Amino acid sequence: xxxxxxxxxxxxxxxxxxxxxxxxxxxxxxMGEVDFSLIDPLPAPxxxxxxxxxxxxxxxxxxxxxxxxxxxxxxxxxxxIEALRQVGAFGMKIPVDYGxxxxxxxxxxxxxxxxxxxxxxxxxxxxxxxxxxxxEPVKSFGTEEQKRKYLPQCAxxxxxxxxxxxxxxxxxxARLGTRATLSEDGSHYTLEGAKLWTTNGVVAQLLxxxxxxxxxxxxxxxxxxxxxxxxxxxxxDAPGITVENRNTFMGLRGIENGVTRFRxxxxxxxxxxxxxxxxxxxxxxxLNTGRLxxxxxxxxxxxxxxxxxxxxxxxRVQWGRPIGEHQAVSAKLAYxxxxxxxxxxxxxxSALLADAGMKDVRLEAALAKLYSSEVSCQIAxxxxxxxxxxxxxxxxxxxxxxxxxxxxEQLLRDLRINRIFEGSTEIxxxxxxxxxxxxxxxxxxxxxxxxxxxxxxxAAARDASGFYARWLPTLVAGAGSxxxxxxxxxxxxxxxxxxxxxxxxxxxxxxxxxxRWQAGLEKQQVFLGRIVDIGAELFAMAAVIxxxxxxxxSSPQREAAQDLAQAFCTQAARRCExxxxxxxxxxxxxxxxxxxxxxxxxxxxEQGVQDVSEGTGPWIAEWxxxxxxxxxxxxxxx
Numbered sequence: 001x002x003x004x005x006x007x008x009x010x011x012x013x014x015x016x017x018x019x020x021x022x023x024x025x026x027x028x029x030x031m032g033e034v035d036f037s038l039i040d041p042l043p044a045p046x047x048x049x050x051x052x053x054x055x056x057x058x059x060x061x062x063x064x065x066x067x068x069x070x071x072x073x074x075x076x077x078x079x080x081i082e083a084l085r086q087v088g089a090f091g092m093k094i095p096v097d098y099g100x101x102x103x104x105x106x107x108x109x110x111x112x113x114x115x116x117x118x119x120x121x122x123x124x125x126x127x128x129x130x131x132x133x134x135x136e137p138v139k140s141f142g143t144e145e146q147k148r149k150y151l152p153q154c155a156x157x158x159x160x161x162x163x164x165x166x167x168x169x170x171x172x173x174a175r176l177g178t179r180a181t182l183s184e185d186g187s188h189y190t191l192e193g194a195k196l197w198t199t200n201g202v203v204a205q206l207l208x209x210x211x212x213x214x215x216x217x218x219x220x221x222x223x224x225x226x227x228x229x230x231x232x233x234x235x236x237d238a239p240g241i242t243v244e245n246r247n248t249f250m251g252l253r254g255i256e257n258g259v260t261r262f263r264x265x266x267x268x269x270x271x272x273x274x275x276x277x278x279x280x281x282x283x284x285x286x287l288n289t290g291r292l293x294x295x296x297x298x299x300x301x302x303x304x305x306x307x308x309x310x311x312x313x314x315x316r317v318q319w320g321r322p323i324g325e326h327q328a329v330s331a332k333l334a335y336x337x338x339x340x341x342x343x344x345x346x347x348x349x350s351a352l353l354a355d356a357g358m359k360d361v362r363l364e365a366a367l368a369k370l371y372s373s374e375v376s377c378q379i380a381x382x383x384x385x386x387x388x389x390x391x392x393x394x395x396x397x398x399x400x401x402x403x404x405x406x407x408x409e410q411l412l413r414d415l416r417i418n419r420i421f422e423g424s425t426e427i428x429x430x431x432x433x434x435x436x437x438x439x440x441x442x443x444x445x446x447x448x449x450x451x452x453x454x455x456x457x458x459a460a461a462r463d464a465s466g467f468y469a470r471w472l473p474t475l476v477a478g479a480g481s482x483x484x485x486x487x488x489x490x491x492x493x494x495x496x497x498x499x500x501x502x503x504x505x506x507x508x509x510x511x512x513x514x515x516r517w518q519a520g521l522e523k524q525q526v527f528l529g530r531i532v533d534i535g536a537e538l539f540a541m542a543a544v545i546x547x548x549x550x551x552x553x554s555s556p557q558r559e560a561a562q563d564l565a566q567a568f569c570t571q572a573a574r575r576c577e578x579x580x581x582x583x584x585x586x587x588x589x590x591x592x593x594x595x596x597x598x599x600x601x602x603x604x605x606e607q608g609v610q611d612v613s614e615g616t617g618p619w620i621a622e623w624x625x626x627x628x629x630x631x632x633x634x635x636x637x638x
Contacts, residue, residue, distance in 0.1 A: 017362060020360055023035070023360065024038075024359060024364070025038040025539075026539050027436070029499075029503050029535045029538050030363075030437075030503075030510065031439060031503075032505075033474070033503070034480075036486070039349055040545070040549055042547070042550045045106055046104040047104060047106065050101060051103050051107040054087065054101055055110060055111060058111055061083050061086075062115065065083075065119070067118050067122075070122065070253070071121075071253055071254070071407070074248065076121065076122055076125060080122070082157075084157075085157035088100070089111070090129060090158075091135075091157075092107075092130060093131075093139075094135050094139065095151070098147055098148070099152040100154075100155040105354050108130075108293075108296075108351075109347055112127055113296055113299060115297075116296070116300045116301065117297075117303070120252055120297065120301075121252045121253060124199060125159070125255070127294075128199040128200045129159050129160050129161075129200055131286075132286055132287065132422070133159075133160035133161055133208060134150055134154055134207070135150075137273055137283075140282075140285065140286065141274045145270070146273070150206060153206065159203050159204050159206070160205070160207065161198050161201045161206075161207050161208070163207055163210065164210045164283060167620055167622075167623060173283075176210065177623075178191065178194065179211060180192075180230060180267065182219055182222060182269075186220025186221050187268065188267055189213070189266075189272070191211055191232070192263065192264065194623045195260045195262075198258050199255060199256070199257045201256065201259075202243050202633060203256045203633055204236045204256075205236050206233065206234075206235060206236060207236050207260075208231055208273070210283060211232060212227070213227040214227050221269075222269060225276045225277070226276070228276055229277065230273075230276045230277060231278070232273065233273060236632065236634065239265070239266070240264050241261070241263075242261050242263075243260050243631045243632045244260070244630075246258045246631050251413030252417060261623070287422060288365050289354050291369040291422055292365055294421060294422060295346060295350065295368040295371075295372035298418060299340070299346075299376075301380065301411060302375075303340055305383045305411065309386055310333070312386065312387060313333060313386060323386070329386055332385065334567055335378075335379075335571065336382055338564055338567040338568035341547075341564040341568060342541075342544050342572075343376065344547070345540070346368045346371055347372065349546055363435050366423075366435070367432060367536050370429070370532070371539070371540055373419045373425065374419060377415050377416060377418070377419060387406065390406065391408040391409060392409055394409060394410070426525075426529075429525065429533075430528065432536075436510065436535065437510060440510070440514045443463070475504045478500050480496075480499070480501035485497055490562075492562065492569070495541060495545060495565075495566070495570075498541075506538070513528075534576050534579045534580065537576045538576065541569045541573070545569070548561045
């Protein structure tokens with residue numbers, strides 16, 4: 001199906017949440033309108049005795065698991081799954097009325113920290129099931145009948161999967177190839193197609209599948225429809241569904257990820273989620289808070305890395321002193337500890353805001369995912385450097401030599417996928433940038449549309465002048481320019497002033513970019529990426545300060561937390577300044593070089609090596625239509 005860039009962009013724009021009915025702290029950062037009162041004081045945690053009891057039970061269950069067994073076999077043992085079912089781990093986010101535990105996002109994330117620090121593959125299984133699998137979209141968009149039908153099954157441990165990606169379709173769903181055809185009597189759809197990288201797909205009992213419905217006339221009880229990407233819920237053992245491959249990866253070796261094919265699969269209309277054409281909107285909405293599972297597990301990884309870095313740097317002696325006392329290592333320790341505190345703060349603040357339900361957290365959740373996935377990988381890399389050769393050595397090899405089995409190389413492998421999962425870093429930059437410049441696009445109108453006529457652009461310029469006449473003067477001065485501002489935050493006040501000043505500077509830069517490139521701004525992806533990264537650092541700084549401020553003044557952790565907060569904010573400010581310094585650097589030379597490379601001008605540079613991948617298959621495989629072995633191995637819950 002031929003889809004041009006304009007059509008793909010139109011679909012994405014139609015599917016994103018329109019407007020801002022509730023306040024957003026992160027949006028204010030990009031508009032130069034920092035309102036710290038939106039996150040300070042933080043909303044009270046919606047915790048419960050039930051949550052505390054569950055976390056205690058979960059901890060006891062995990063104590064009996066051997067993560068080395070999962071890594072060695074690249075499988076999660078059946079008895080581990082059953083033990084998690086028994087404590088209700090598959091129903092953490094499902095409301096109590098439907099058989100779940102009804103945990104808040106904060107407590108759900110704390111559970112994933114525990115699970116993910118033991119085995120990231122196990123964390124991926126639980127989060128894929130509950131954050132983007134059947135429970136979340138059915139809870140948010142399903143009918144009451146669908147909720148009664150599916151949520152109790154999921155809570156009892158019927159594993160679910162979310163199926164969107166295809167061989168040649170990733171972040172551009174307009175080109176979706178899987179089709180759902182409405183029957184002549186309007187009673188069911190027939191599904192045809194295949195899905196790639198179906199996390200949990202190999203063991204799932206229930207699936208959420210995205211498929212394109214063709215426009216159709218009225219049929220039976222179903223009115224005429226314009227079709228579009230649509231979400232369906234179906235049993236994984238329905239006739240015509242097969243799992244054709246179990247994919248294996250660099251990390252997450254216990255993940256159950258496969259290729260799923262649909263051949264004449266019959267799906268009752270009653271199992272369609274919401275209306276035709278709303279599938280992508282459901283997927284994006286689900287991800288708004290579903291993305292918080294990754295920040296939670298990244299924070300858990302940071303906590304473990306901090307522990308290992310501290311213990312090893314005190315035990316390992318070089319030149320008469322523990323290595324942690326040498327400045328080259330102490331700088332890494334300071335980065336790991338301060339950044340871990342920030343990871344926890346970014347997750348907790350985002351989760352608390354989402355639980356309270358009073359703020360629009362789409363930007364906060366996206367920033368949390370982007371920031372956490374990048375920073376945790378850097379933490380793991382620094383930990384490996386501190387551990388030296390032992391960091392590169394497997395835990396099993398260390399144990400065989402009689403040393404403590406510390407799986408640092410596994411941590412690095414397992415974390416790396418988070419920069420790709422649920423929106424790659426590059427896609428997250430574009431997604432966040434789109435939301436960050438939303439007010440400008442609303443104001444500029446046709447100025448930001450490459451297809452607009454000169455007359456339309458002139459009219460848009462007149463309309464935009466009113467918005468900018470009101471907004472631009474607010475960027476000149478603010479609380480961050482006043483030495484006494486935010487004094488109630490003591491030693492952290494200067495960092496709040498920096499956030500406010502930098503927010504206005506960031507907003508001015510964004511406006512300058514709009515003025516310079518207008519409709520061409522979307523092509524300036526390096527510029528937009530730096531804009532987003534500055535905002536991400538400012539959001540992390542604010543989250544750290546809010547988390548620290550929430551600590552009781554008498555808390556024994558208060559002073560140490562302030563030290564961590566100050567260290568992080570100082571480090572983050574340096575990174576912000578580096579981004580600002582390079583913000584306007586031209587990438588024209590890089591663009592030309594890349595174009596010449598693609599044109600084959602540098603083939604000589606590639607000579608002198610052996611490419612072992614040549615002849616092994618096409619870059620993107622055509623979907624086979626032949627009969628294949630079904631590799632499903634469900635854990636059997638009805």
